[in-house]
Amino acid sequence: MPRRTAPPPPPDVPERIVDIDVEQEMQGAFLEYAYSVIYSRALPDARDGLKPVQRRILYMMQDMGLVPTRAHVKSARVVGEVMGKLHPHGDVAIYDALVRQAQPFTMRLPLVDGHGNFGSLDAGPAAQRYTEARMAPAALLMTTGLDEDVVDFVPNYDDRLTEPGVLPAAFPNLLVNGASGIAVGMATNMPPHNLVEVVNAARHLLKHPDADLPALMRFVPGPDFPTGGRVVGLEGIRDAYATGRGSFRTRASVRIEKIGRRQGIVVTELPYGAGPERLIEKIADNVKNKKLQGVADVTDLSDRHHGMRLVIEVKNGFVPEAVLEQLYRLTPMEESFGINNVALVEGQPRTLGLKELLEVFIGHRVDVVRRRTRFRLGKAQDRLHLVDGLLTAIVDIDEVIAIVRSSDDAQAALARLTERFSLSEAQGRYILDMQLRRLTRFSRIELEREQAELRATIAQLQAILDDEGRLRGLVGDELAAVAAEHGTPRRTVLLTSSGPASGAAPTQLEIGDDPCWVLLSSAGLLARTGSAEPLGTEGRRSRHDLVVAAAPATARGHVGVLTSAGRLVRVPVLDLPVLPETAGRPNLAGGTGVKEFVTFGKGERALTIVPLPVTGVEDPDDPGFALATAGGVVKRVVLDPLGNREEVEVITLKDLGPRQRDEVVAAVGLTTGEEELVFVTSDAQLLRFPAALVRPQGRAAAGMAGIKLSAGARVVAMTAVAPDAVDPVVVTVAGDSTSGVSQLGSVKVTPLAEYPPKGRATGGVRCHRFARGEDVLLLAWAGQGPAEAATSTGTAVALPDVPGRRDGSGTAVDRPIAAIAGPPQV
Incomplete structure (x- = not known):
């Protein structure tokens, strides 16, 4: 195809070439562009807090009748109306502005009620053809009164329509919802605030125009983000409220919980603008690059019903508080927010502090209420003028009718009416247009009532216009009503500092291998103490349980759980909950069930806990521990290090008969090897002999x-x-062999000295005389007193006093005894 060329100019038209300075042309064009961006796109108006595109969206939605009581319509329809009538830019920018006004995690008080996928903190919204929108209740506060001449209207981009230059704004939208934007050579970034707090500050300033910043900050202590979180350090906020510029740090809201066998950091709120997916990705990157230590796993358990719940599991051996400090430093769990309060005031960009922002809004709102009052006054006066004319005509309605009927045309009738009754032209026209039904006597009564009401309304409106204080009071009352209807509690917590004092040593990342005690309760709960201090004997009564065994350990070490099947299972001490420091026997209600660490077979149970030797460390003086079986076997074991094994067998159990295998019924740790072993049988026989008579044997x-x-x-x-035990005692509980262990039996407490020692493998002596209905010992215990007893639920059972007879009968109890223990031997 041949290339087309422009035709040459006619020969009779001379060429005209204009010389232009390129530098000046570029400067002028850039200034026009910069002014357009600043004024028409990027910066909000300090009066209503809206950018032009946001203002046009709300105005057009009201014009379309999309009030909260109407159904939603497609967002594309709203975008099309705004773009076609008011906004000279593309649909993408309009839809983005609409979406932002509908996001509850962006706006503290959303202005658009969105239906559909309007995005999340980590993902964008669906296309405008898939979402629907209408005005939110708060948007009505922004537009109410537009039909009462409260603001000036300006031509649209093609001078065919008009639009409001600013909205009436019944609440301080700029402070409540904040704003962000980048213009040419300047930017704005304003945080959201709590509606109730801002309104209270505005009302205070209305009454006290000379109020200083500290007085206003008593009402507005700091930002209030829709996503909650925490603000750390208030100095930057004070600077921003004073000068319009400042910065502060925002942190996630977290708590440390027990997550299975590990400690976990549970995140319930993130800093403003931070999303969980971005946080998880950042944590994974830092763990991969070995910048972040101690994190085992991250799970997002957030849902619509329970809100955000991001669980960060901490590896065993790491201090959760120290891991949290790393997360604050390396991830979006702590971010800086820079305040730059730049807004348009009378068409010019200005940096405003808190008081200036409130003053601009108050001035705008006072002007809106004044113009609204003046408009309503004019309407009332016009209506009163017409009512006065109607009442004049009704007094002599027959003559009015006669004049109208005898007139040649309407214009002649109007002239004669106005002359005869001294009416204005407007009154005359209104009488001519009057319907016949208004001629009744009741209509006259209604008109007289309306006349009185109009005069009262006019007097009230005029009083408002004549008294500036009354006008400002009305503005304050309307603000209070808005706060009462739309206000919500504060979501963001304000902290004056980040926690530890400046210069304090950072928290140790890994848990130190400090000495402690591991405790086992009669209900099978495991826990550890926070120190190696021995437990006292005062107040050792636990509200929920009895401590039946205690083993020395270290925080990063292990202990062994000995079961009735003769198994010794390794349990890491770090996985056990730490009990608060307390005198006497601690409360194990917060312990972890031993079943969390040991998988038991049928009928198998935990008997005691023993310390495990450390690999490479031999203790020739270790006496080990002794165990006894139901078949009368005794064994003394000195453990060697387990190495990498998780469990070992410490005794070979034999069969006692057909389908009956022996089991371990008791195990005790030895301190010196000089202890006495005390056996008690089901037929009430007691045997005591030195533990030294039992030589140590191998595990097999x-x-x-x-x-x-x-x-x-x-x-x-x-x-x-x-x-060296002081006044040791023997406690025996007798009952009926056919009724099980959960029965009311009889209990007896006897000094151990009443029973003579004998040799190993002998029969012992009687320790309890059975009463009627008793034929078996259910429980027994021997050791340093005083002894304690409890039910299966941990309720204490009082024991009788120590009697003198070793083979006497017991005393009846009111509750079944499930466990007996003495002072913790630690």
Whole structure:
């Protein structure tokens, strides 16, 4: 195809070439562009807090009748109306502005009620053809009164229509919802605030125009973000409220919880603008680059019903508080927010402090209410003028009718009416247009009532216009009503500092291998103490349980749980909850069930806990621990390090008969090896002999004879009593063998000295005489008193006083005894 060329100019038209300075042309064009961006696109008006595109969206939605009581319409329809009639830019910019006004995580008081996918903190919205929108209740506060000449209207981009230059704005939208924008050579970034707090500050300034910044900050202490979180440090906020510029730090709201066997950091609120997906990605990057230590896993459990719940699991051996400090430093869990309060005031960009922002809004609102009052006054006066004319005509309505009927045309009738009754032209026309139904007597009564009401209204409106104080009071009352209807509690917590004092040492990242005690309760709960201090004997009564075993350990070490099947299972101490420091026996209600660490077989249970030796460290003086089986076997074991094994067998159990296998019924740790072992059988026989008579054996050994049992009897208890024990006692609980262990039996407490020591593998002596209905010992215990007893739920059971007879009967109890223990031997 041949290329087309422009035709040459006619020969009779001379060429005209204008020389232009390129530098001046570029400067002029750039200034026009900069002014257009600043005034028409990027910066909000300080009066209504809206940019032109936002203002046009709200105005057009009201013009379309999209009030909160109407159904939603497609967002594309709203965008099309705004773009076609008012906004000279593309649909993308308009839809983005509409979406922002509908996002509850962006706006503290949303102005658009969106239906559909309007995006999240990590993802954008759906296309405008898929979403729907209408005005939110707060948007009505922005537009109410536009039909009452409260603001000036300006031509649209093609001078065919008009639009409001500013909205009436019944609340301080700029402070409540904040703003952000980038213009040419300047930018604005304003945080959201709480509506109730801002309104209270505005009302205070209305009454006290000379109020200083500290007085206003008593009402507005700081920003209030829609996503909650925490603001750390208020100095930057004070600077911003004073000068219009400042910065502060925002933090996530977190709490430390027990997550399974680990400690976890649970995030419930993120800093303004931060999303969970971005946070998870940042954590993963830092863990991969080995900048962040101690994080085991991150799980997002957020949902619509429970809100945000981001669980960050902390590896065992790491201090959660120290890991949290790393997260604040390396991830969006702590971010800086820079305040730059730049807004348009009388068409010029200005940097405003808190008081200036409130003053601009108050001035605008006072002007709106004044113009509205003046408009309503004019309307009332015009109506009163017409009512006065109607009442004049009704007094002599027959003559009015005669004049109208005798007139040649309407114009002649108007002239004669106005002359005869001294009416104005407007009154005359209104009488001519009057309907016949208004000629009744009741209509006259209605007109007289309306006349009185109009005169009262005019007097009230005129009083407002004549009294500036009354006008400002009305503005304050309307603001109070808005706050009462739309206000919500503060969501963001304000903190004066970040926690530790300046210069304080950072929290240690890993938990130190400090000495502690691991405790086992009768209900099978495990816990550890926070120090190696021995437990006292005062106040050792636990509200929920009894401590039946205690083993020394270190925080990063392990202990062994010995089961009735003869298994010794390794348990890491770090996985156990730390009990608060307390005198005497601690409360194990907050402990972790031993079933969380040990998988038990049928009928298997935990008996005690023992310290595990450290690999490479030998203790030749370690006496080990002793255990007893139901078949009367005793065994003494000195453990060697387990290495990488999670469990070992410490005794080989034998069969007691067909389908009946022996089991471990008791195990006790030895301190010196000089203790006495006390066996108690189900037929009320007690045998005590030195533990030194039992030589240590390897783990595979089956043990040796401990007590000689009669036919049908079994061992129910075995304990170790130290040679220096003060007034040791024996507690026995008798009952009926056919009723199980949860029964009301009889209990007896006897001094251990009443029972003579004998040799190993002998039969022992009687320790309890059965009363009527009793034929078996259910429980027994021997050791340093005073002893304590509890039910299966941890309720204390009072024990009788120590009697003198070793083979006497017991005393009835009012509750079934499930556990017996003495002072913690630690």
